[in-house]
Amino acid sequence: MASEATTTATSDDPNALLRLWRNKEARSVIIQVFTLAVLFAFLAFIIGNAVQNLARLGKTFSFTFMLEPASYDINQRLIEYTSRDNHLRAMFVGILNTALVAGCGIVLATILGFIFGVLRLSKNWLINRLVYCFIEFTRNVPILLHILLVHGLIVHIMPVPRDAWDVGEAVFLTNRGVIMPKPIFEDGFIWTSLAFAVAIVFAWGFRRWAKKAQDATGKTYPVFLVGLAAIIGLPILVLFVSGLPLSWEIPALGGFNFRGGLVMRPEFLALWLALSFYTSAYIAEIVRAGILAVDWGQTEAAYAIGIGPSRTLRLIVIPQALRVIIPPLTSQYLNLTKNSSLAIAIGYMDIVATIGGISLMQTGKEMETMIIVLSIYLCFSLVISSFMNWYNKKIKLVER
Amino acid sequence: MVRIAGDPFFGANGGGIYNFKASFGRENTSMKNTGIALAAIAAAALILGPPAAKAGTLEDVKARGVLNCVVNTGLAGFSFTDKAGKWRGFDTDFCRAVAAAVLGGGDKVKFIPATGKTRFTLLNSKEGDLIFRNTTWTFARDVDVKLTFTGTTYYDGQGFMIRKKLGVKSAKELDGATVCIQTGTTTELNLADFFRANKISYEPVPIETNEEARTNYLAERCDVYTTDASGLAAARATFDKPDNHLLLPEIISKEPLGGVVRQGDDQWGDVVRWIVNAIVSAEEYGITQANADAKAKGTDNPNINRLLGSEGNLGAMLGLDKQWALRAIKAAGNYAEIFDRNVGPKTNIGLSRGLNAQWYDGGLQYAPPFR
Numbered sequence: 001m002a003s004e005a006t007t008t009a010t011s012d013d014p015n016a017l018l019r020l021w022r023n024k025e026a027r028s029v030i031i032q033v034f035t036l037a038v039l040f041a042f043l044a045f046i047i048g049n050a051v052q053n054l055a056r057l058g059k060t061f062s063f064t065f066m067l068e069p070a071s072y073d074i075n076q077r078l079i080e081y082t083s084r085d086n087h088l089r090a091m092f093v094g095i096l097n098t099a100l101v102a103g104c105g106i107v108l109a110t111i112l113g114f115i116f117g118v119l120r121l122s123k124n125w126l127i128n129r130l131v132y133c134f135i136e137f138t139r140n141v142p143i144l145l146h147i148l149l150v151h152g153l154i155v156h157i158m159p160v161p162r163d164a165w166d167v168g169e170a171v172f173l174t175n176r177g178v179i180m181p182k183p184i185f186e187d188g189f190i191w192t193s194l195a196f197a198v199a200i201v202f203a204w205g206f207r208r209w210a211k212k213a214q215d216a217t218g219k220t221y222p223v224f225l226v227g228l229a230a231i232i233g234l235p236i237l238v239l240f241v242s243g244l245p246l247s248w249e250i251p252a253l254g255g256f257n258f259r260g261g262l263v264m265r266p267e268f269l270a271l272w273l274a275l276s277f278y279t280s281a282y283i284a285e286i287v288r289a290g291i292l293a294v295d296w297g298q299t300e301a302a303y304a305i306g307i308g309p310s311r312t313l314r315l316i317v318i319p320q321a322l323r324v325i326i327p328p329l330t331s332q333y334l335n336l337t338k339n340s341s342l343a344i345a346i347g348y349m350d351i352v353a354t355i356g357g358i359s360l361m362q363t364g365k366e367m368e369t370m371i372i373v374l375s376i377y378l379c380f381s382l383v384i385s386s387f388m389n390w391y392n393k394k395i396k397l398v399e400r
Numbered sequence: 401m402v403r404i405a406g407d408p409f410f411g412a413n414g415g416g417i418y419n420f421k422a423s424f425g426r427e428n429t430s431m432k433n434t435g436i437a438l439a440a441i442a443a444a445a446l447i448l449g450p451p452a453a454k455a456g457t458l459e460d461v462k463a464r465g466v467l468n469c470v471v472n473t474g475l476a477g478f479s480f481t482d483k484a485g486k487w488r489g490f491d492t493d494f495c496r497a498v499a500a501a502v503l504g505g506g507d508k509v510k511f512i513p514a515t516g517k518t519r520f521t522l523l524n525s526k527e528g529d530l531i532f533r534n535t536t537w538t539f540a541r542d543v544d545v546k547l548t549f550t551g552t553t554y555y556d557g558q559g560f561m562i563r564k565k566l567g568v569k570s571a572k573e574l575d576g577a578t579v580c581i582q583t584g585t586t587t588e589l590n591l592a593d594f595f596r597a598n599k600i601s602y603e604p605v606p607i608e609t610n611e612e613a614r615t616n617y618l619a620e621r622c623d624v625y626t627t628d629a630s631g632l633a634a635a636r637a638t639f640d641k642p643d644n645h646l647l648l649p650e651i652i653s654k655e656p657l658g659g660v661v662r663q664g665d666d667q668w669g670d671v672v673r674w675i676v677n678a679i680v681s682a683e684e685y686g687i688t689q690a691n692a693d694a695k696a697k698g699t700d701n702p703n704i705n706r707l708l709g710s711e712g713n714l715g716a717m718l719g720l721d722k723q724w725a726l727r728a729i730k731a732a733g734n735y736a737e738i739f740d741r742n743v744g745p746k747t748n749i750g751l752s753r754g755l756n757a758q759w760y761d762g763g764l765q766y767a768p769p770f771r
Binding site: 073074256257347362 | 589
């Protein structure tokens with residue numbers, strides 16, 4: 001075909017094609033059309049091939065299997081689930097487990113990362129070096145090994161339930177997890193929840209008012225302390241006034257295991273701690289870079305106009321550092337969420353282990369389940385990035 | 401065309417225990433994520449796979465001169481490498497028998513170790529010619545995954561292992577127990593059904609590889625370990641103090657384990673099926689590794705004569721020569737010899753024949769007539 005075209009062009013004008021190619025705009029159009037054509041041809045090929053191969057194998061492409069009983073049990077579930085529930089429900093159990101470990105991981109990794117990042121800048125030589133060693137060790141060992149290491153430590157070092165280490169006869173540490181008292185909310189507890197909501201609204205309102213008042217009069221108010229007092233104090237006050245509608249289910253050893261209480265299983269603990277420590281090492285470096293990126297002159301200028309060290313950090317340095325920190329921090333959050341799929345190594349029942357693992361094995365619907373798992377991770381990532389992009393926009397330099 | 405890692409029912413008990421002794425640590429980390437990786441590959445293979453070429457496996461194997469046999473990565477007694485690096489075991493002996501019958505030598509086998517998840521992919525991608533990897537014959541695998549099962553070499557069932565000091569005598573006393581289980585297997589489904597039917601609660605600890613299940617069981621992360629009874633016996637044989645562990649009497653499922661070939665190649669399926677039948681018949685007719693040559697010269701029993709090729713022409717019907725069964729028996733022995741050598745009462749695994757006794761001894765091993 002190409003030679004035909006060339007021949008035609010040659011017969012008309014030997015230089016027509018060459019001239020077309022040398023024209024910058026025409027060349028750009030040609031390349032784009034060609035790229036699109038290749039892309040579409042590739043897509044058509046793989047879709048066609050998939051359809052053909054599925055048909056040849058006598059396999060159908062449908063999601064109706066999602067409504068059939070899953071037939072397997074899941075140990076950690078945030079919603080009610082039994083082996084008679086369908087694959088769809090099993091999938092939601094998996095999604096919630098992934099969200100739980102990713103959410104807890106992001107919170108802990110951020111806290112640890114900021115602490116390590118600041119300590120890394122410490123003038124105390126010992127602290128500085130210790131944190132440096134921790135960061136280098138953590139970053140340079142694959143995350144899978146961290147997960148296996150923590151899981152192995154919990155399973156092999158912690159005692160069996162009969163010899164559990166207890167903290168105040170209420171919290172028990174065993175190699176089958178940390179078993180804690182479970183709060184039982186009674187009827188009147190709704191008032192305490194309401195008080196908590198009211199306190200948050202009040203704290204937010206007070207902060208706005210204080211800011212306005214400060215703009216108008218220059219007077220500062222203890223926003224943090226007032227807010228904290230409201231958010232903690234008000235619910236506790238209401239809890240007592242409404243007659244303590246809260247009791248605790250204390251776990252007790254019975255038969256093979258502890259019965260009752262809340263259980264944090266070794267698999268969750270291992271995954272959570274390993275993901276958090278691993279990611280915190282990266283966040284620490286990001287935080288350090290962010291703080292160092294703020295010119296020392298900024299701090300000197302703040303001191304020069306009489307702002308104290310802690311307020312300088314809070315009002316001058318951190319807001320500027322955040323602009324450097326947020327974009328790479330977002331990608332660390334995404335990494336942590338995606339790394340949580342390594343849960344399968346230790347048997348934490350996340351989305352990959354449920355719908356992308358057992359359901360896939362039992363139904364043989366590999367195309368369908370893989371599409372579902374990919375879409376769910378995509379959703380998680382898009383939600384995290386859009387939130388972080390929103391936050392990034394909010395704190396970015398406002399030019400006047 | 402590569403067909404599915406993901407297809408149904410990988411594991412089963414089929415999944416059996418791999419890795420107990422032989423390759424401790426070998427696939428510990430590398431196999432961890434094979435599940436998801438393979439599923440992804442399988443999905444990709446569905447998309448990109450080339451159309452299958454039709455050719456007889458028997459001709460392929462003869463032309464190649466080597467039999468590619470998919471086996472367990474390491475399950476004591478069934479498929480493992482000894483200190484000299486030689487593959488040994490119940491399943492591998494059947495591979496050798498097929499190689500001897502088809503190619504003339506029991507050593508003309510290339511063993512392809514596979515996990516519960518990878519085995520069907522290896523077969524369907526034609527990397528393997530057949531599977532002898534403690535694989536359970538189920539409806540879905542036979543019909544939906546489109547495999548052909550060549551009879552049952554070992555009748556198994558799912559059992560429970562527990563520490564003796566816990567004083568449990570029956571699986572029905574396991575209320576509240578923590579159970580280690582290989583995830584993605586039929587054992588997982590059997591377990592859920594058993595506890596549900598008996599209305600007792602339990603906590604499953606899903607584990608990706610059997611070797612890790614063993615580690616977790618020994619660390620008392622779980623009270624009970626469940627898989628095929630043969631797998632449990634094999635696992636227990638590798639423990640430091642096997643006597644501290646007890647197999648509970650309940651067997652909660654049927655797990656007929658046997659050879660597998662690709663569906664659609666009936667000739668190859670027949671070859672493998674009748675080699676297994678020849679091994680089982682050999683025990684019935686009293687043919688052993690030692691006396692096979694003598695009996696092949698001709699006996700008063702026409703059954704033996706037809707089997708060993710001194711009478712009739714059964715081999716040619718299969719596309720093989722007259723001495724096919726003789727070579728298979730000489731390479732691996734009869735069924736009793738294979739059983740006793742690898743997993744029988746005198747080995748450290750110490751399984752009794754049970755369901756695997758010959759039909760005339762009250763067992764289920766029953767080969768159709770050679771005529």
